[in-house]
Amino acid sequence: MIKMKRILVKETIGRKEEKVMLCGWIHNIKKFKSFAFVYLRDRSGVMQMILDDMDMLEKIKLEASVKVTGTLKVNEKAPGGVELAVEELEVVGEAKYDLLPFSINGRDIQASLEKQLDYRTMSLRRMDRRAVFKVQQEIVEAYRAFLIGEGFSEIHTPKIIGAETEGGSDVFMLDYFGKRTFMAQSPQFYKQMMVGAGFERVFEIGAAYRAEPHSTWRHLNEYMSLDLEMGFIESEEDIMDLEERLIGFIMDHLKEKCSSELKLMKVELPKMVKIPRISLTEAQDILLKEFGKKSPVGNIDADGEKLFAKYVKDKYDSDFVFLTKYPASKRPVYTMPDPELEGMTKSFDLIFKGLEITTGGQRIHDYDMLVDNMVKFGAKPESFDFYLESFKYGMPPHGGLAIGLERITMMILGLDNIRKATLLPRDLNRVTP
Amino acid sequence: MIKMKRILVKETIGRKEEKVMLCGWIHNIKKFKSFAFVYLRDRSGVMQMILDDMDMLEKIKLEASVKVTGTLKVNEKAPGGVELAVEELEVVGEAKYDLLPFSINGRDIQASLEKQLDYRTMSLRRMDRRAVFKVQQEIVEAYRAFLIGEGFSEIHTPKIIGAETEGGSDVFMLDYFGKRTFMAQSPQFYKQMMVGAGFERVFEIGAAYRAEPHSTWRHLNEYMSLDLEMGFIESEEDIMDLEERLIGFIMDHLKEKCSSELKLMKVELPKMVKIPRISLTEAQDILLKEFGKKSPVGNIDADGEKLFAKYVKDKYDSDFVFLTKYPASKRPVYTMPDPELEGMTKSFDLIFKGLEITTGGQRIHDYDMLVDNMVKFGAKPESFDFYLESFKYGMPPHGGLAIGLERITMMILGLDNIRKATLLPRDLNRVTP
Structure with missing residues (x-):
């Protein structure tokens, strides 16, 4: 030739x-x-x-x-x-098959999601399947570009860690040359430490591991976490302000970069309006009053999140809502208590069309307060020396958040299963391909 | 206030x-x-x-x-x-220490590297320590920008995998809900599969895990790998061409974005010239003739790499050299044999100032040839079904490479230990902080 x-x-x-x-x-x-x-x-x-x-x-x-x-x-x-x-x-x-697992060139793939995932490299040959990952790539690109513009540094922190970060038993254990170690549930400790190390503002795009033994439409056992952490803040409101601008930036970026993919998938991007900030207690009251829906103590369940999203859409015309001021008992040990609301914290979730896509808040920065809180939570401060040490040397007030990349991709694209927004998903039953 | x-x-x-x-x-x-x-x-x-x-x-x-x-x-x-x-x-x-672990504001830190790493968040408070990671961030930024310009897609592949990719015993094992799984030694299989899945050109910036039980100045057990893979190539020369342009792009980018950091660290960037491509056999001959240095069969040892780099610098004025055509016995099972050189492969390493920073080459894309090669290598094809499956459906000729991020950072900055180019290193003795 x-x-x-x-x-x-x-x-x-x-x-x-x-x-x-x-x-x-x-x-x-x-x-x-x-x-x-x-x-x-x-x-x-x-x-x-x-x-x-x-x-x-x-x-x-x-x-x-x-x-x-x-x-x-x-x-x-x-x-x-x-x-x-x-x-x-x-x-x-050369093609050396007897029969294709399913037809690629039809109007859609005539096979179950599981079979499509079994033959992931075949289902991805369809442009509409790959389009999901073009959008995902541009979400990441926008996330990075926005934060770099805000003076953030991109970091890479280890995923093999000596201590659990988020508590709970949902952690994968790894034998590290005979030492008991864990797969990081998040870069939480490290991103805080890097704020204190002088970077002040950091973000990471990296894997997070949750050994939760269930298989749902919205959970993965290995997922990409878009993390950020920021020093010298006044309160968690600064973090919500930042995320609000970030989400707007992502949507504008997608409009510009992914018009053909969005058209192919028949997706309309959410209209951005000022995102309402409503305390958890207030939201629970509204759910009870408007829908007769009772909520578990200190939380809103998945159905409640959906109903509440509907309420917010009707009242504020917003697909997003910040739920704020969760009780301390429902948040990790490092969450900053709210001095004006007994038992509550300076924390928030961002709910997008009824699904939580972000958890964030202000963190405790005072060494003694953090040690006391660990004791209160039943954790042993001496197990967290490597983390606590940083707090002895002038840790500034700080806060941050994490966005689940597959979740935000799924919700933007209106997919009904998080595996569709994951190149090669890992769940309770799947470690291949 | x-x-x-x-x-x-x-x-x-x-x-x-x-x-x-x-x-x-x-x-x-x-x-x-x-x-x-x-x-x-x-x-x-x-x-x-x-x-x-x-x-x-x-x-x-x-x-x-x-x-x-x-x-x-x-x-x-x-x-x-x-x-x-x-x-x-x-x-x-507040600062709540009795004594700082070491002084931050002196001409340099008066403490061993190990102590500096023990107190990583303190040593990083020095601008000259953080400068390393500004340069590293810009290497990644340039890598990404260059490849996106070349039509590559950024992917994220799982690090928990059902089968070893690179062979050998140097793999961390993980209990995944009672299943025996591994931490990925590289995204090798997945990046090839994604080429075949229709992305054609993919790259990944992600962690790689090597359970090598040694502690040297140039090895880490968890490191960041800059991986790429490209379909529809003619030969491994296409991959070397691409890397040559990539390296030039990175250096230009660093010159523009990191001038103050490079000045602070007194670093001069390598001058870019056409990178010589020399076969392993030829390089071994040169080492023997010029330096009386014998090489192990099918390889060049670390000392040989240094001597050879000196030879290349003198003769070609290049800090870089491609060593090509490694023997099949020294390369992984997926490496494309060279039909013109019995026992040799279409593979290469890139040596930068005497240290290997890249391994790459053309891969086998024919299903039968790959299965035969696995058998020849003593591997069981049936363990690699999830990988081999992709090769049944028209896998195009392809190749790629991986660059160790910490290695290239270390070599550009003239650091004497890879831990200095790692935010939070993981080695035989260290899983904290």
Whole structure:
């Protein structure tokens, strides 16, 4: 085959008669008597090609990867307004299956989600499946760009840790050269420590591990956590202010960068308005009064979150709501108590269309207060020396938050299962592929 | 204290007499009879302040975090040309130590590396220590920007995996709900699979785990791997071409974004020239002829790498060299054999100033060839079903590489230990802080 620079399908748009080389997979074949329409799919789109060499046609199979040269022809009926008259076609990656696990080129995949995940590399060959991850990538890109603009530093902290960060028993244990260690449930301690180490403002895009032995539409056992932490704040309101601007920034970014993906998935981005901030107690009262819905002590259950989201949508026209001032008993040991509300904390969740996508708040920065709180929580301060040490040397007032990347992706795209927003999910039953 | 918007120390430069608020840590105190110079350090720099309230001075301790308001005064003798006459000073984060682990404000830290790592959040309070991570962040930023420009997608793959990827016994095991799983030694299988899934070009910035029970200046047990993989290549030369441009892009980016950090650390960036590509066999011959240095079969040892780097620097004026065509016996099972060189592979390492910072090459993309190779290597293909499955459906020719982030950071900055380029290192003896 002659040497040419490969171009992408999307780069053929607007071209006239011209010799080009394309690479990709055989997406579809429509045979006629003396020629065939063969559709080539690359990462950018699908191209209609005309093949009149019937011997060549014999050699190709759906989903084989090929390199093709030919001449572009304007054809208004072809998708993209242009088609390719094939001159040479080389199979560079052979298809060696008896039967495809499911059809790639139909209107949708006719298989269960589990089967689609079993054959993840096949289901992702569909553009509408990969589009999810384009949007996810741009969420991350916007998150990073926004925070760098706000003076944050990106950090990478270890996931093998000597002590649990979030408490509870839901932690994976790892044998580290004979030492009992854990997989980090979050970078919580480290991001706080790095604020105190002089970075002042840090963020991390990294894996978090929760050994929760359940399998639901909204939980993963390994997920990507978008974490941030910020020093020299006045209160948790500063963190909510920051997140409000961040979410607006992400939506604007997606509008600009993902219009074709959003169109393909028929997704409308949420309209951004001032996000209401409502205390947990007030929200519980509203749920009881408006919907006759009782809430568990110090919390709102999943159904309550949905009902409350509806109430907020109706009243404030907002898809988002901050629930604030959770009781200390329901928040981790490092959460700053609210001096004006006995038993409550300077914490918040962000609820997006009825699902919690963020937990955040102000943290305790005083060494003695933190040690006392650990004792109160029944934790042994001496197990957390590596963390507490930082608090002896002028830790500034600080706070932060974490956003579950797969959750925010799922909710923006209106997906009904978090696995659809995860490239290779890990759950109770799945460690492969 | 009155409400004002905080500004950074670097933002005071060029200002005239003006009331401002600063936040940061007490970096140094020089007492005189009726006043004191107090130095405030924030993430951007150090400010000289004049404090004449000797009662206020009593309240502050080195490294306490404070909020200060006062009036800027032009003073040519002050660092930055401006100093602050303090009006109000509030300690927002108390210092509660008896003795600092080591002095932060001296010419250097007078403590062993181990002690500096034990008190990582203290050693990082020095600007020259944090500067390492500014450079590291910009290496990552450049890596990402370059690859996005080349049409790559950023992916996040799981680190809990059902099968070992790189072989060998150096793998951490994890109990996953009673199942035996592993911590990923690399995202190798997944990045290949995602090429085949239709992304064509992918990269990942993620943790990799090696349970190697040794402690050296250049190894970590958990490190950040800059991985990439690319489909529809002609040969491993395409990957080397890409890396060569990538490295040049990174250096240009650092020159632009990190000039003050590089100056602070007295670092000169390598001059970029065409990177020589020399086969392993040829390099071994040169080592023997030029230096009388014998090499182990199919490899070059650490000393050999250093000698060879010197040879390349003298002959080609390059700090980098690609060593190519390693024997199959020394490369992983997925490495593409070189059809023109019996027993050799289409693989390479990139050596930077005598240290390997990249391993890469073309991979096997044919299903049968890969299965045969697994059998030849003594691996059980059935254990790798989740990986092999992808190769049945038209996997295109592909290749890729991985760069150790801490290694490239260390080598660019001329550090003598990889732990210095790691925020919170994990090694044989260290899982804290």
